Amino acid sequence: MTHVRTVLGDIDPADLGVTYAHEHLVIDGGRPVELSPDFLLADVDLLAAELADAAGLGLRAVVDAMPADAGRNVAKLAELSRRTGVHVIAATGLHHDRYYGPAHWSARLTEVELADLFTADVVEGIDAHDYSGPLVRRTEHRAGIVKVAGSDGGPSARDARIFTAAAETYRRTGVPILTHCEAGTGALEQVRLLEGLGVPAERVVLSHVDKVVDPGYHRELLATGATAEYDQAFRWGDRPNGTLALLTAMIEADLGDGIVLGMDAARQGYYRAFGGAPGLRYLLTDFSSAMAERGLGADVQRRLFVDNPARVLSFR
Numbered sequence: 001m002t003h004v005r006t007v008l009g010d011i012d013p014a015d016l017g018v019t020y021a022h023e024h025l026v027i028d029g030g031r032p033v034e035l036s037p038d039f040l041l042a043d044v045d046l047l048a049a050e051l052a053d054a055a056g057l058g059l060r061a062v063v064d065a066m067p068a069d070a071g072r073n074v075a076k077l078a079e080l081s082r083r084t085g086v087h088v089i090a091a092t093g094l095h096h097d098r099y100y101g102p103a104h105w106s107a108r109l110t111e112v113e114l115a116d117l118f119t120a121d122v123v124e125g126i127d128a129h130d131y132s133g134p135l136v137r138r139t140e141h142r143a144g145i146v147k148v149a150g151s152d153g154g155p156s157a158r159d160a161r162i163f164t165a166a167a168e169t170y171r172r173t174g175v176p177i178l179t180h181c182e183a184g185t186g187a188l189e190q191v192r193l194l195e196g197l198g199v200p201a202e203r204v205v206l207s208h209v210d211k212v213v214d215p216g217y218h219r220e221l222l223a224t225g226a227t228a229e230y231d232q233a234f235r236w237g238d239r240p241n242g243t244l245a246l247l248t249a250m251i252e253a254d255l256g257d258g259i260v261l262g263m264d265a266a267r268q269g270y271y272r273a274f275g276g277a278p279g280l281r282y283l284l285t286d287f288s289s290a291m292a293e294r295g296l297g298a299d300v301q302r303r304l305f306v307d308n309p310a311r312v313l314s315f316r
């Protein structure tokens, strides 16, 4: 029996329901907020209101894609889950280099030491201090994914160390891996690296790849068996919606089982509760309608929002 690991405990994948596969419900300070104050997502009352609004439209589960020491706060994630009834899957792992800087501990630890930290988040519980050091106090809330980040065109030498630690964590625990693809690029290089480290492509979810509107690239990466996470749907403005175009093309090519959806809406300016737009509700309202108009109706949407996340977020 496999399971999905949420901050409030393990659940049957069949109970996950409509899932957003890459969000940032909480960013409680850290370097991202130092770089851009709009990243600050710390007010639990406002965040609960945002999440409850989407839950009222059917949202049942969210992956929070913030890994260690970049504003992750698992106690707040657990509180949001309790208050809204929405399943929340928290991440361990490490984000892109730019969110830490050269003096960060992640630059000094060995791959095995990094894997030990990731594994403890998955097996024991996420550090209440978010590995900001020096003391670790484990909470009862465990990580359900490992999040790692690749650079432009594929993993840099620094990224490859982190990917190696993530692969080791997968081999120890069966946890799924969620990656950041810089500007949508480097997905194939990431899959090849992870496969070489013993991670089947089926266990890998590649974020932001719909920034590259090239159906050939998407056919190639989906042919590996990896999952593509599209999260750019609301960012096209007056331009043709590249996310919708890619979705349509991949469904026509019978590759729809390889796609999950999210918003990566990591800014106050995107959340209605903070006075922003379009809000977490967007995928279940405007974009759901736009998909239906393209002939991507309830059956397709069930695969994208329910069936595919249940499969790829399960421990193996």
Ligand SMILES: [Zn+2]
Pocket: 022, 023, 024, 065, 264, 266
């Ligand atoms: Zn993100």
